[in-house]
Amino acid sequence: MILKKILFYQFGSNSEPGLEKILKQNKIEYCVFAKKIKDYHADAEFAFEFLQVLHAEKFQAVFSFDYFPLVSMLCEMNQIPYLSWIYDCPMYTLYSKTIGNEMNYIFCFDRKYNLYLQQLGAKHCIHFPLAADAERLVTILSNTSIDLSNEKINPKMIKDEIQKKYESDISFVGNLYSEKKNRLRNVVLSDYCKGFTDGLVESQLKVYGYNFIKEALPDDIMNEIIEKCKLSLGDMYHQDLAQMAADTVGMEVSAREREKVLRVLGEHFEVDLYSGSTLPVFLHGLNIREKGFVNYEKEMPYVFHNSKINLNITSKTIESGIPLRVFDILSCGGFCITNYQPEIAEYFTDGEDLVMYSSMEDLVEKVAYYLEHEEERKQIAQNGYEKLKRNYDLGMIIKEMLSYV
Numbered sequence: 219m220i221l222k223k224i225l226f227y228q229f230g231s232n233s234e235p236g237l238e239k240i241l242k243q244n245k246i247e248y249c250v251f252a253k254k255i256k257d258y259h260a261d262a263e264f265a266f267e268f269l270q271v272l273h274a275e276k277f278q279a280v281f282s283f284d285y286f287p288l289v290s291m292l293c294e295m296n297q298i299p300y301l302s303w304i305y306d307c308p309m310y311t312l313y314s315k316t317i318g319n320e321m322n323y324i325f326c327f328d329r330k331y332n333l334y335l336q337q338l339g340a341k342h343c344i345h346f347p348l349a350a351d352a353e354r355l356v357t358i359l360s361n362t363s364i365d366l367s368n369e370k371i372n373p374k375m376i377k378d379e380i381q382k383k384y385e386s387d388i389s390f391v392g393n394l395y396s397e398k399k400n401r402l403r404n405v406v407l408s409d410y411c412k413g414f415t416d417g418l419v420e421s422q423l424k425v426y427g428y429n430f431i432k433e434a435l436p437d438d439i440m441n442e443i444i445e446k447c448k449l450s451l452g453d454m455y456h457q458d459l460a461q462m463a464a465d466t467v468g469m470e471v472s473a474r475e476r477e478k479v480l481r482v483l484g485e486h487f488e489v490d491l492y493s494g495s496t497l498p499v500f501l502h503g504l505n506i507r508e509k510g511f512v513n514y515e516k517e518m519p520y521v522f523h524n525s526k527i528n529l530n531i532t533s534k535t536i537e538s539g540i541p542l543r544v545f546d547i548l549s550c551g552g553f554c555i556t557n558y559q560p561e562i563a564e565y566f567t568d569g570e571d572l573v574m575y576s577s578m579e580d581l582v583e584k585v586a587y588y589l590e591h592e593e594e595r596k597q598i599a600q601n602g603y604e605k606l607k608r609n610y611d612l613g614m615i616i617k618e619m620l621s622y623v
Contacts, residue, residue, distance in 0.1 A: 221246070221620040224301075225272060227282040227289055228252040232514035233305070233542070234283065236351050240613045246620070249275060258287045258311055259454045268292055279623060285324060287314035287454070294319040299623045305348055307331045307536045308465045313338070313455040323623055328539030329561060338456055344622065347565065348542050349615035350549035352607040355519045380520055386490040387589060388483060389525040391518060392543065394495035395473035395533075401447040402470045411442045415467060422471045422534060423478070426558040426576045429537045431471070432464035443467070471534040475557075479531055480506055482578045483585060492521060522552035526595065527585060530556035540565060548572065548606040553599040555584060565609075571602040 226241070226248045228234045241248050251271050255264050269292060272280070279299040280289060284306070293300035294316075304312070304326040317324070318339035325346035326332040332345040351357070398404060407415065418434055435443075443449070443463040451457065477498060483489050484504030491497060494511045512518050522528050528547045538560040547554040554572040556562060568574045573588065575581040588595045 220617055221278045221623060223247040223276065223278050224249075224620070225275075225277045225280045226250050227268075227280060227286065229254070229282070229284070229286075231283040235515055236354065236612060237283075237616065239357070240351065240616055244613060244617060248281075249277070255286060255288055258314070259291075259316075261288060264288065265292060269296075272296060272298070279620075284309060285311045285314075285317075287311055287316040290314075290316045290319050290322055293321045297321060299323055301325065301619065301623065303346070303619070304328075304331075305542050307533070307539070308462070310451060310455070310462075312340075313451055313458065315339075315454060315456060317456075325619060325622075326539075327542075328536055330537040331539065334461075338458075346619065347540055347561070347610065347615075348545050349610045349612045350542070350545035350606060351613070352549055352603070352611040355523055355550045358516060358519055380524070384517070384520040384524040386521070386525040386527075387488050388527045388529065388585060389490045389492060389521055390476075390480070390529040390531070391492040391512065391521060392476070392531065394476050394493055394498070395469055396477075396495050396498060400469050400473050401466050402443075403473070405446040407442060407446060411439050414439050415443070415470075418467060419471050419474060422468075423475055424577075427560050427563075429464075429468065429534060431467050431534075432460060435460065435463060435467070465535050468533070468535040472531075475534070476531050477501065478578060479529065479581065480504070482582055486582060487585060487589070490525070492518075518546065519550045522547045522550035525552060526592075527588060528552045528554050530554055532557050532559050544572070545606060545610060548599075548602040551599055551603045553588070553595050554602060555581070555588070566602070566605065570598065571605050572598065 228250055251268060253264055253267055255261050277298065279301055280293050281301045282289060283303050285302040285304060290300050299321050301323045304324060307328050312335060318341060320341060322340065323342045324335060324340050325344050326335060327346060327348045329345045332343055335343045418431060422431055440460055440463045443466055444459045447466055449459055449462045480489060480501055484506040488505045490507050490509050492509045492512045497506060497508050512521055530543045532541050540559065540561045544554060544556055544562065556572060556574055558574045558576045562574060566572050573584055575584055
């Protein structure tokens with residue numbers, strides 16, 4: 219039986235508006251609670267207002283993207299299921315000791331991370347791939363704020379203008395991890411630690427589908443990273459500092475891979491970068507056009523649909539799962555070239571639904587090939603869209619999730 223009345227806690231995730239649309243379409247009654255949490259474990263004002271809403275209606279469950287310890291505690295007190303859909307790794311709130319609460323139902327997109335959370339004590343932790351709305355592009359096109367009743371306006375001209383604005387040979391939408399979020403770039407390591415870490419990063423860059431950073435970190439290197447990057451979370455959390463140190467190094471691997479992809483492609487092709495990050499100076503002078511930030515709901519679907527090739531470069535902190543970006547691209551009928559990832563290879567067919575690369579040389583060769591073979595590229599994009607529509611459409615997946623509890 220599917221849950222029919224939920225309290226939807228919102229914190230500003232890009233995915234929240236899309237899910238609201240799906241809930242309405244499926245006539246699932248919901249109420250939004252969007253007060254910001256000041257302290258993830260102790261915020262009396264938040265707790266008071268949350269409980270007022272929770273007690274005012276007979277909600278069957280509480281739902282949120284990501285995991286919030288205080289919401290978990292309040293649901294545990296009231297014996298109401300808390301459904302948390304995880305779409306990023308790492309997520310440090312999941313290190314909270316509340317993860318073992320009986321009323322938690324944690325849906326995690328990464329199989330390896332899901333097993334890790336179970337080891338931390340999560341009782342109901344379900345491996346659950348992400349999804350996207352297959353009607354997303356159709357919806358924003360229908361909501362375009364242009365009066366089509368004016369006979370002088372040609373709808374084809376409007377479509378052509380949108381195509382021209384967002385068309386690209388190659389586009390990458392994403393963070394370059396070159397700012398404060400990348401802690402290793404904001405601390406001074408000892409020469410030995412920096413040398414070892416640089417070597418480890420460069421080694422991991424050459425390997426796709428297996429993350430060996432944690433097992434390769436010696437205690438002295440790990441301890442220096444922990445100390446310099448101030449990784450301790452406090453008494454309310456499980457202190458897996460080794461994992462946190464590995465994730466910190468993994469962030470630098472992700473940053474360098476994205477920079478390297480832009481460099482090798484920018485030397486041969488024209489690449490459009492849609493990002494809030496600043497392009498590093500050493501990439502200036504290449505065929506990289508900085509397009510700035512694009513709105514997730516209103517602009518990004520046009521980018522995916524009107525780019526000949528869309529790049530997905532999975533963060534190295536995601537060890538096996540399919541990142542949301544792959545589903546975003548396919549849901550808009552976009553052609554996707556992505557790094558090899560175990561679960562992408564499990565759920566999609568390489569060369570049929572999307573295309574995977576396993577080295578920089580492989581990436582350059584495949585980009586060149588698919589820029590030249592338009593019909594094959596369009597067929598793969600169509601196949602990817604059809605597979606998403608059949609298996610990973612958000613409406614279908616959310617109903618499955620709400621039926622689980």
